[in-house]
Amino acid sequence: MRLSAPIYHLKRRARRLSREERIPLHDALDRIATREGFSAWSMLAAKAAALTPANRLFPQFRPGDLVLVGARPGQGKTLMSLELAVEAMKSGHRAAFFSLEYTEKDVFDRLRAIGVDPTQFADMFEIDCSDAISADYVVKQMASAPRGTVVVIDYLQLLDQRRENPDLAVQVRALKSFARDAGLIVVFISQIDRSYNPSVKPCPDLSDVRLPNPLDLKLFDKTCFINNAEVQFRAAS
Known part of the structure; x- marks a missing residue:
């Protein structure tokens, strides 16, 4: 799985997006996941789970x-x-x-x-x-x-x-x-x-x-x- 940035950086982007757009964090995470080619953050996270420390x-x-x-x-x-x-x-x-x-x-x-x-x-x-x-x-x-x-x-x-x-x-x-x-x-x-x-x-x-x-x-x-x-x-x- 190739992401544009490490998973922790993507989460930071989502938190920033949540604040800037005043949307729930889970919605911001889904937007970030979509940019990475996944339908939802849960899908991205599931793929990344095997790679987490x-x-x-x-x-x-x-x-x-x-x-x-x-x-x-x-x-x-x-x-x-x-x-x-x-x-x-x-x-x-x-x-x-x-x-x-x-x-x-x-x-x-x-x-x-x-x-x-x-x-x-x-x-x-x-x-x-x-x-x-x-x-x-x-x-x-x-x-x-x-x-x-x-x-x-x-x-x-x-x-x-x-x-x-x-x-x-x-x-x-x-x-x-x-x-x-x-x-x-x-x-x-x-x-x-x-x-x-x-x-x-x-x-x-x-x-x-x-x-x-x-x-x-x-x-x-x-x-x-x-x-x-x-x-x-x-x-x-």
């Missing part, structure tokens, strides 16, 4: 893993995390998306952007956009989640924005311990510092993670960094 990366995850997905804005880190959640559900596992950034509608729109009908996994996918999200909150909500559940947290840097929440390092350690004990896979979406220069290196790395508060990044078992449709995946040695 998520279905190559997910089999490398293990229960208990703490995963970091990082990129600058607009590079596809949220979509990648949702694709990982979808891969989990395709393999029979549950998934949950905790967001301090998006509304439930935003999450549904992004699922549609990757060609997923939100009703397809209605009984397997949980969305929580509470302002109370923290490590303790996630642990409480996921206390009975079956082994292998993928938990996405959107996003790392917002976890300790409320004064009453523990330090970020304390929360990440708590979630790491919980993931290991419960056999869950916890995926953190992460911001990248503005100082990252793509002309110096094609993808950001741990040194580029924006850390307003101290955090030992060695806590993460696996990392996935994205820039301009390039994806770099690493497992801790």
